[in-house]
Amino acid sequence: xxxxxxxxxxxxxxxxxxxxxxxxxxxxxxxxxxxxxxxxxxxxxxxxxxxxxxxxxxxxxxxxxxxxxxxxxxxxxxxxxxxxxxxxxxxxxxxxxxxxxxxxxxxxxxxxxxxxxxxxxxxxxxxxxxxxxxxxxxxxxxxxxxxxxxxxxxxxxxxxxxxxxxxxxxxxxxxxxxxxxxxxxxxxxxxxxxxxxxxxxxxxxxxxxxxxxxxxxxxxxxxxxxxxxxxxxxxxxxxxxxxxxxxxxxxxxxxxxxxxxxxxxxxxxxxxxxxxxxxxxxxxxxxxxxxxxxxxxxxxxxxxxxxxxxxxxxxxxxxxxxxxxxxxxxxxxxxxxxxxxxxxxxxxxxxxxxxxxxxxxxxxxxxxxxxxxxxxxxxxxxxxxxxxxxxxxxxxxxxxxxxxxxxxxxxxxxxxxxxxxxxxxxxxxxxxxxxxxxxxxxxxxxxxxxxxxxxxxxxxxxxxxxxxxxxxxxxxxxxxxxxxxxxxxxxxxxxxxxxxxxxxxxxxxxxxxxxxxxxxxxxxxxxxxxxxxxxxxxxxxxxxxxxxxxxxxxxxxxxxxxxxxxxxxxxxxxxxxxxxxxxxxxxxxxxxxxxxxxxxxxxxxxxxxxxxxxxxxxxxxxxxxxxxxxxxxxxxxxxxxxxxxxxxxxxxxxxxxxxxxxxxxxxxxxxxxxxxxxxxxxxxxxxxxxxxxxxxxxxxxxxxxxxxxxxxxxxxxxxxxxxxxxxxxxxxxxxx
Numbered sequence: 001x002x003x004x005x006x007x008x009x010x011x012x013x014x015x016x017x018x019x020x021x022x023x024x025x026x027x028x029x030x031x032x033x034x035x036x037x038x039x040x041x042x043x044x045x046x047x048x049x050x051x052x053x054x055x056x057x058x059x060x061x062x063x064x065x066x067x068x069x070x071x072x073x074x075x076x077x078x079x080x081x082x083x084x085x086x087x088x089x090x091x092x093x094x095x096x097x098x099x100x101x102x103x104x105x106x107x108x109x110x111x112x113x114x115x116x117x118x119x120x121x122x123x124x125x126x127x128x129x130x131x132x133x134x135x136x137x138x139x140x141x142x143x144x145x146x147x148x149x150x151x152x153x154x155x156x157x158x159x160x161x162x163x164x165x166x167x168x169x170x171x172x173x174x175x176x177x178x179x180x181x182x183x184x185x186x187x188x189x190x191x192x193x194x195x196x197x198x199x200x201x202x203x204x205x206x207x208x209x210x211x212x213x214x215x216x217x218x219x220x221x222x223x224x225x226x227x228x229x230x231x232x233x234x235x236x237x238x239x240x241x242x243x244x245x246x247x248x249x250x251x252x253x254x255x256x257x258x259x260x261x262x263x264x265x266x267x268x269x270x271x272x273x274x275x276x277x278x279x280x281x282x283x284x285x286x287x288x289x290x291x292x293x294x295x296x297x298x299x300x301x302x303x304x305x306x307x308x309x310x311x312x313x314x315x316x317x318x319x320x321x322x323x324x325x326x327x328x329x330x331x332x333x334x335x336x337x338x339x340x341x342x343x344x345x346x347x348x349x350x351x352x353x354x355x356x357x358x359x360x361x362x363x364x365x366x367x368x369x370x371x372x373x374x375x376x377x378x379x380x381x382x383x384x385x386x387x388x389x390x391x392x393x394x395x396x397x398x399x400x401x402x403x404x405x406x407x408x409x410x411x412x413x414x415x416x417x418x419x420x421x422x423x424x425x426x427x428x429x430x431x432x433x434x435x436x437x438x439x440x441x442x443x444x445x446x447x448x449x450x451x452x453x454x455x456x457x458x459x460x461x462x463x464x465x466x467x468x469x470x471x472x473x474x475x476x477x478x479x480x481x482x483x484x485x486x487x488x489x490x491x492x493x494x495x496x497x498x499x500x501x502x503x504x505x506x507x508x509x510x511x512x513x514x515x516x517x518x519x520x521x522x523x524x525x526x527x528x529x530x531x532x533x534x535x536x537x538x539x540x541x542x543x544x545x546x547x548x549x550x551x552x553x554x555x556x557x558x559x560x561x562x563x564x565x566x567x568x569x570x571x572x573x574x575x576x577x578x579x580x581x582x583x584x585x586x587x588x589x590x591x592x593x594x595x596x597x598x599x600x601x602x603x604x605x606x607x608x609x610x611x612x613x614x615x616x617x618x619x620x621x622x623x624x625x626x627x628x629x630x631x632x633x634x635x636x637x638x639x640x641x642x643x644x645x646x647x648x649x650x651x652x653x654x655x656x657x658x659x660x661x662x663x664x665x666x667x668x669x670x671x672x673x674x675x676x677x678x679x680x681x682x683x684x685x686x687x688x689x690x691x692x693x694x695x696x697x698x699x700x701x702x703x704x705x706x707x708x709x710x711x712x713x714x715x716x717x718x719x720x721x722x723x724x725x726x727x728x729x730x731x732x733x734x735x736x
Contacts, residue, residue: 162195309553490513537557
């Protein structure tokens with residue numbers, strides 16, 4: 001039973017360490033980790049049910065409660081569900097107190113109460129899903145752990161309770177977007193490791209060196225550092241296995257992304273539903289207030305509007321590639337506003353695992369972005385690159401005529417969805433030689449210009465492009481003219497009545513915001529018979545190297561241009577100063593084994609890519625382990641230095657008195673057993689062991705005196721132990 005207990009403790013410690021490192025390097029470990037923890041606690045519980053005695057240690061129970069309480073507070077800090085957390089902590093404290101008091105004879109009604117409470121919690125989650133409660137999965141995680149606390153009678157139950165706390169901590173990790181979560185993570189790990197250490201101390205395996213030697217067995221043979229070496233190897237194995245089985249930045253997810261949201265039942269609509277639109281707004285109004293409302297996310301975009309945006313965090317994006325996050329596009333310009341001329345939708349229905357397949361492409365050519373919505377946003381699914389598949393909690397979604405992805409209702413804070421895309425990348429040489437007829441539908445929809453466009457605007461388009469022979473060079477010339485000759489200004493002069501917005505921007509104001517630069521580029525290109533459209537979305541945002549997320553804020557809302565090239569399709573360009581001129585998808589970061597389940601054979605990969613993937617994987621695994629080894633090595637050197645200086649540690653005087661002297665004799669006894677290749681049996685006393693091995697006759701009395709005599713060994717005993725050498729029968733002692 002002691003061996004089972006020790007194995008359970010070390011496995012839990014190794015898994016906690018693995019989970020800690022995986023959270024730190026932002027790897028999606030959760031399915032593997034939860035499955036292993038669940039199986040490890042479930043199997044021994046089935047096999048040993050009723051055999052383990054009740055846990056009488058009040059300190060162990062307090063440590064287990066502390067670990068669970070930290071997990072609840074961590075989850076509350078991310079969700080702001082402090083009321084639910086207070087209820088969960090109160091019930092958790094009552095559960096631990098009650099379980100401790102009745103641990104020797106738990107009444108049946110208490111188990112029934114715990115069973116009913118757990119089912120009530122799941123019923124509350126179902127109610128929360130339908131009633132719009134915030135974070136129902138987080139609520140059930142906290143309350144379920146509290147409900148089962150009335151059933152924690154044995155030490156194995158306490159292990160299980162901390163395992164549930166680990167799941168709570170994972171839910172908090174999925175909602176955390178900054179390094180403050182590390183405080184809760186370290187506190188939880190500290191409580192768990194303190195529990196494991198105290199459990200070993202109460203079993204007599206670490207705290208008492210007398211019992212460690214006298215009881216013998218495997219623990220005595222391996223020694224203290226052998227057990228820590230075994231734990232380190234097990235933890236390193238868990239980290240490596242978790243990393244290999246759940247690749248980071250996979251091109252295609254082994255486990256499809258999902259959300260705990262209730263699926264959206266409303267059908268998609270071509271209308272933009274923006275919850276941030278003011279209740280009362282005046283077309284063309286000018287405001288100096290900075291808010292979250294971007295007037296480009298509507299059914300029409302009014303170029304006469306003036307206003308700033310705040311730095312409110314709108315969403316987090318986890319992506320292996322840099323990108324703009326595209327929303328949808330406008331095609332019709334009337335001299336003052338942009339709109340969409342056709343409200344036709346192409347509807348797609350959810351397939352297996354909530355997957356919407358927009359187009360079929362080879363899986364080795366894609367990357368995955370996951371969007372975590374922080375504020376209520378329009379009914380638009382933002383996406384980088386060229387979307388091919390979408391994972392979203394809805395029964396249906398649709399593409400509009402401008403390739404925007406629309407759903408039936410606005411995105412609520414806390415929504416999560418994923419998009420699988422191909423990279424948007426184009427070779428300038430190929431675009432320069434692009435030839436072919438432009439489809440009639442493209443010409444009709446994306447060459448439209450109103451009568452308000454002035455003659456001087458048309459002449460400017462010809463002057464900018466001059467004698468250029470291909471459309472790509474013409475596009476670059478128009479873009480660079482705007483970038484180099486007109487400054488960016490968040491508050492340009494008001495739009496004059498009965499004027500064309502592009503004409504006023506180019507020739508009168510000669511300053512403006514991204515909507516003005518984008519409009520001007522489109523009008524100039526259409527004047528040259530080059531199809532173009534007005535795209536709205538978000539810039540990439542700021543990449544946080546610590547968390548691994550792009551942090552997209554309200555003032556990252558943006559507009560840019562898409563130009564049609566025969567044989568290629570739509571290509572993005574950005575004429576706004578301060579932004580990238582060619583907003584194409586960046587390089588996709590792929591790490592080792594990220595293509596393992598994509599049907600790509602390793603021999604088909606270029607050697608350079610294989611080497612790069614291998615180096616990245618090695619760095620990802622080795623760096624955290626080296627950091628852990630450095631901390632452990634430093635602590636070990638400090639302990640050795642302190643012991644050599646005579647430091648005895650911060651222990652009570654009654655433990656400290658004579659411990660060092662006893663340790664010298666016990667160390668001599670252990671060395672003698674190794675020299676004889678004859679370890680003492682578990683059932684043997686020291687005297688019985690010496691009777692079987694007469695070479696120990698002189699050492700056995702010293703060991704028994706050190707183990708059982710209240711007074712510490714004197715100097716003569718220590719000198720005898722230091723002088724002792726094993727002399728095999730029939731041999732002479734070695735000369736000194």
